[in-house]
Amino acid sequence: MRESGVQQGYFQGQTAGGSKRERTRSALLDATVSVVAAKGMEAAKILDITEAAGLANGTFYNYFDDKESILREAAYGIALAVGRQLDEEMSSIGDAGRRVVTATTRFIEIVVREPDWAHVLLGSAEVMPEMRKDIYRYLRSDIELGVEQGKFDVEVTGFLLDQVASLIGVSIRTQISTGPNAALTRQTCESILRLLGMSPAKARKLAATG
Template sequence: MSTAKKTAPPLPKRERTRQQLLLAAAKVFAERGFDAAAIQEITAAAGVANGTFYNYFPTKEAILEAAAIQYGVSFCERISASYAHIEDGAERMAIGGRNYMTLALEQPQMARFMLSVALSSKVWDEKIRPYIHADLMLGIRQKRFHVASKEAAMDLISGTNMAAIRSLLTGAAGRSHISAVAASILRGLGMAPKDADEVARRPLPPLPPLA
């Protein structure tokens, strides 16, 4: 009996080209930022003719949104699946932030792209920010968090994580910075220092593989 692994059939040519464009867009936006990036740079990175771009996306904004969903939202879904068995809102909050910060060390280009999404795409507010908000509200209901303002708490979480990602990307901070930042966020949300430090250092659950 054959034990050879079955391989997935290749994607149709149109879908392959779309994926090339999305990956190229993530790379260019990560390197150049959304405003400075040009469509011609995306097509050059994808290895396709300039006119091909418009067969798939009408504007630069459209491909940013599609790439944000492809990479940013799917990353959030994987994080959410990894802690589905965990009921503690504080631990879920720490897991989310630590995974994003870890991305800066292990996949820096993708981390830079995530920063460009946060600054330039409505996808961040509409599809990614709600994951953070859900963990915040769970922690508040469980009385793990005590905040003066939910909106201010969201800014604390997002702003601190983004600043930490930048520090990790530039080499100004190392891996130990990840748990320290996670603990600092939990303290800022009202947890006692000892509890925040303990939660921030719990083992990360493994991320499920990419679909």
Template sequence: MSNTAQPDAPLTRGHKKRERTRQSLIEAALRLLARKEVGEVALLEVASEAEVASGTIYNYFRTRDEVIEAVGIALADKFSETISALSIGVNSGALRLAIGVRMFIRRAAADPTWASAVIRVVHFDQAIRSKIANFVLVDLRGGAEEGVFSYPDENIARDLVVSCVVGGMRAVIEGRGTQEHDSQVAEMVLKALGTTPARARKLAQQPLPG
């Protein structure tokens, strides 16, 4: 097999139209998931929400699960981009983790519709969970190497962070968030990961990038 990289072929007009329609269906499913439980969303309802012919959706998705998976992957990609952008110039894994926790909760407060959809999908589709988990693991390992984190099991530590982020998002969109909810959740997560109280508070209070 040749190792010479071949340039990507430009998208044809038909391919571009197909991609736009697929994206429109994913965005429609996302809006529905902000209002309904996963099991209540029907394929034809997604087509109606996207304002496409009912039969068109079957050219892209055969089942509701396929739509939900596509939504999960799309959300995971956005999460990955956010985390990556926040990590630029931040060398501390512990600080990156604190920033990530706070930014997700702050976005939930600023955009409850987005947050509602994320919360519903994160419990259903493993794609988004695994994407988040991969980034969390990098920060957990970085914090452990720095000597800031100390935890007995990496998988439990990862699940703790993901669960606390989702819980914090849910609290703010349900009106249960406290003042500086993002910082308080981040501080408690850091403490649970073995950070000293003084350092956890300092990291959780750092100015956010951007």
């Protein structure tokens, strides 16, 4: 029998068989994901989270200091889960262009399959500067590699990274609303490659390999 009201999700799955304290903490994190997906980062309240978890409101403070702390842990936990999946596929890819296409394609596919994750990741990137900085570190690394390899012809700035992230975010939100769309994902990759200075023909050909 479950000890909380929230449907078992990713975090509870990670602590199945653990102590009651671990399971309760995970239930709060899964509830946070559900509430953020339904209401957004700003509108989510601690009371919403505890109600979704089937726990007393005061229980929250036995595990987290405030709303920001649980939002941060939920966002980083999901980012880590997505990152592990990407790392497995990216480890053998040395070409920066292929890295950008593969990372973009797989990231979109993963979060479109898990729309609640998408809401948390996109929302946290908007309201948590440290989260956005961590995400951008991976983008910056691959783009700088592409410049070194002669694949990309751009100056790597915060504004450029904002544009890349915006293209990915629009693609994700559209696909969550209308359904998975491989053609749209390819168009997103092609647009990113062109933004990075690749010719239209090369960008189209490389995007098709995703």
